[in-house]
Amino acid sequence: MSTHPTVLVIGGTAGTGKSTIGESLVNLLRLKYPNAQFLEGDRLHSKQNIEKMSNGIPLCDEDRWDWLERISTESTLSASANDGLCIITCSALKLKYRNYIIDKNPNTIFFFLMVYASPKEILMRLTRREGHFMKANMLNSQFADLELPINNQVEPHSRVVTVDGRLEHHVLLETFDVSFELLRSRSLKAQILEIFELYKDERNPCFNDKDFKNSLMLDLIINELSWVNVATIKSELHNLVMNDFLEEIQEGLEYKLR
């Protein structure tokens, strides 16, 4: 089993269906990860946060940092203990929140599946929903904070699924497909990380052998090329600060792609 636990974060504004989707999704993903757990991120809020939201006061950045850290750590622990996978809900509205979750547990591979519903749809749902602390009066602030991941270069590990006007099971099927695609790309990132760790270990005789490093890396990348896009690979390499041999790998990629 990989040393890198994987977490799928279901994000989006209040009322998009994160919990509904997460509960069903985990059952489907258990076909492959039998012990994977679904965690409800709202349970990790402090009492003060819940009180604020219940009183119609939107959370600010300072209210959210500790909560985001708990999201990152609790999901990592759960994934580590249960077949390497955890699914957790967390609004994760802003880019900096998603990055914070990633930074708090750099060994974990985080994917973000952001669920989007229009303000009109959310207003309808929150007005109808009973027994929940988050009421319709929070709608404007949620949308004011929402930064959807639109740039694949910046957030290759994130996807958006739009739910408006669609049947519940269609949404679930799409989120299942998207999750599967994300989890498939996981193997590449995990392998890159694992190999990178091997290089970092200076006791390893291969550490100083650049040719060995590059050929291994290239093999790894080329083998996965049929399904992973080159931009993702390049951005992962950048993320991993592999700049020392990034250029050569890019050359290799371009050659193979000709």
Ligand SMILES: Nc1ncnc2c1ncn2[C@@H]1O[C@H](COP(=O)(O)OP(=O)(O)OP(=O)(O)O)[C@@H](O)[C@H]1O
């Ligand atoms: N696809 C759907 N179509 C219509 N209604 C839905 C759909 N999915 C969920 N709902 C309803 O919308 C409401 C919000 O769903 P849910 O609680 O899953 O959202 P959430 O994003 O987890 O919300 P919150 O973050 O506020 O806890 C619920 O009343 C749920 O029954």
Ligand SMILES: O=C(O)[C@H](O)[C@@H](O)[C@H](O)[C@H](O)CO
């Ligand atoms: O970041 C936030 O403002 C909060 O996380 C909210 O989005 C709620 O926790 C949640 O969605 C409950 O409705």
